[in-house]
Amino acid sequence: MTATIIDGKLLAQKLRADWKLRADRLNAAGIAPGLAVILVGEDPASKVYVRNKIKACREAGIRSEEHVLAADSPLAELVALIERLNADADIHGILVQLPLPAHLAQASVIEHISPDKDVDGLHARNLGSLLAGHPHFVPCTPAGIMEMLKTTGLDLRGKEAVVVGRSNIVGKPVALLLLQAGATVTLCHSHTRDLAHHTRRADVLVCAVGKLRMIGGEMVKSGAAVIDVGMNRTSEGKLAGDVDYGAALQRAGWITPVPGGVGPMTVAMLLGNAVLAAERYAAEQGIRLDP
Ligand code: NDP
Numbered sequence: 664m665t666a667t668i669i670d671g672k673l674l675a676q677k678l679r680a681d682w683k684l685r686a687d688r689l690n691a692a693g694i695a696p697g698l699a700v701i702l703v704g705e706d707p708a709s710k711v712y713v714r715n716k717i718k719a720c721r722e723a724g725i726r727s728e729e730h731v732l733a734a735d736s737p738l739a740e741l742v743a744l745i746e747r748l749n750a751d752a753d754i755h756g757i758l759v760q761l762p763l764p765a766h767l768a769q770a771s772v773i774e775h776i777s778p779d780k781d782v783d784g785l786h787a788r789n790l791g792s793l794l795a796g797h798p799h800f801v802p803c804t805p806a807g808i809m810e811m812l813k814t815t816g817l818d819l820r821g822k823e824a825v826v827v828g829r830s831n832i833v834g835k836p837v838a839l840l841l842l843q844a845g846a847t848v849t850l851c852h853s854h855t856r857d858l859a860h861h862t863r864r865a866d867v868l869v870c871a872v873g874k875l876r877m878i879g880g881e882m883v884k885s886g887a888a889v890i891d892v893g894m895n896r897t898s899e900g901k902l903a904g905d906v907d908y909g910a911a912l913q914r915a916g917w918i919t920p921v922p923g924g925v926g927p928m929t930v931a932m933l934l935g936n937a938v939l940a941a942e943r944y945a946a947e948q949g950i951r952l953d954p
Contacts, residue, residue, distance in 0.1 A: 664885060666915035669811045671924040675931035678810065679723055682934045686724035688952045689941050696941035698727045698756040698782065699748045703741060703767065704734030709760045716758070716930060723934045725941075728754075734764050741767060742775050749777040755940040756782035758933070761832070770831075779943065782936035785831065793839055800936050805837035807928025808869060808890050809844070815888050815917045817867070820845030825861050827851045827878070827905070828871035833892055837869055858882070870905040880910025888917040892925045 686696050698720055702713050713729060720727035730744055741759075748754050757780045763769050773781070778788040784800035792799045801809075812819065824846035828834035838850045849861050862868055862882040870878050871892035883889055883906075893905030904921030911918055919925055945952060 664914065664916070666889070666912050666918040667815075668912075669814055669888075669890075669917050669919045669924065671807070671811060671919055671927045674810065674814060675807075675927035678928075678931045679719070679934060682725075682931070682938045683723045685938045685942065689938070689945060690724055692945060692950050692952050694941055694945045694948075694950060695753070696725045696756075696938055697751075697754045698725055698758065698937045699730060699751075699754045700727060701730045701732065701741070701744060701748075701757070701759045703732045703736055703760070704764050706762070709762075713760050716933060719930050719934055720937070723938075725934060725937050726753075735766075738767055738772070741772060745772070745775045749775075749780060752944075754780065755944050756780050756937040758783055780940060782933060782940055784836070784936065790831065790836065793836055796843060800939070801840070801932075802832060802836045803932040803936065804833050804871075804892060804925060804929045805840050806932040806935070807925055808837050808892070809840050810932070811890060811919060811925070811928060812867065812888060817888060818845075819867065822846045822866040823849070823864050824867040824869070825849045825851060825865035826869045826871070827855075827858065827862065828869075828873075828892070830871065833871040834869075837871070841867065841869075872905050874905055875903055876905070876907040878906040878911070880907055880914055883911045883914045885914050886916040887914075889915045890919050890925065891921050894921065894926065 689696050700713050717727045748757050757776050773785050778786045781789050784802035789800050824841040826834050826838045829850050829852045838848050842848045851861050859882045867888045869890045873893050875895040889911055891904035891906040895903050897903050902922045
């Protein structure tokens with residue numbers, strides 16, 4: 664069996680065209696959807712991600728502003744910037760690019776973002792709403808994964824879903840979303856004994872670890888939907904996932920490539936959340952949008 668490739672780039676393009684229509688509607692009503700992106704330090708990968716997000720905003724009709732702070736900026740400076748943006752009526756979404764330098768505790772920084780502008784969906788209030796089953800903003804990568812699974816046409820109810828990795832950004836929220844979709848979910852992590860025992864019975868396998876090709880083909884159930892979130896560099900400097908793509912392609916029913924899979928979907932879902940934040944703001948202001 665050769666798996667169907669879930670093309671994240673193509674799906675992201677379709678979604679971005681939808682967000683653009685919604686952003687255009689907001690702009691026509693006098694609300695320019697505004698996203699503020701905060702970058703602390705000079706991490707080269709983070710700089711590339713921020714640049715891509717800003718470019719994607721421009722293409723989608725979303726106004727973005729970039730705020731760059733020095734790597735050794737004190738917490739108080741970052742918090743003051745976040746609070747200023749929280750109070751800025753022209754900014755509907757705020758994103759702090761992660762990871763932050765070690766002296767800035769990620770979780771406590773995120774808690775300063777207004778939950779109504781937390782387009783990454785990582786504020787404890789937003790994660791709590793997700794847990795309670797009425798999400799306000801869904802974290803971007805997990806939301807993108809669910810969109811990709813939709814394209815398979817699989818009914819997730821009763822399916823065995825195995826998520827490898829339990830971060831707040833990917834593993835835990837995607838496990839919650841799969842649970843809400845009716846799957847029976849197993850969440851694996853670094854203390855899991857016999858990982859292959861779990862992955863081999865997964866109808867849906869989501870890998871979010873960050874270890875090059877740690878999921879071999881023999882660890883994939885025949886016909887499974889495999890979502891590879893991992894982003895790793897090979898010895899030749901190429902981008903590759905947590906799954907041995909070549910081997911898994913021969914066994915899985917569906918598979919996401921790296922690059923061109925989950926990555927583009929994460930950016931697309933960020934734009935979606937930014938548009939949603941601006942639409943909520945318009946509704947609060949009593950501004951009607953053309954249908
Ligand atoms: P974290 O480092 O926060 O989490 C990694 C998780 O993997 C942890 O829960 C850890 O377990 C688990 N783990 C580590 N080793 C093993 C093992 N041998 N077996 C099973 N589980 C293990 O990473 P993130 O969730 O932030 O990111 C994961 C990967 O996804 C990275 O490669 C990252 O670059 C990529 N990523 C890609 C995105 C995209 O848009 N494409 C977006 C976000 C992330 P424990 O908790 O026990 O330590």
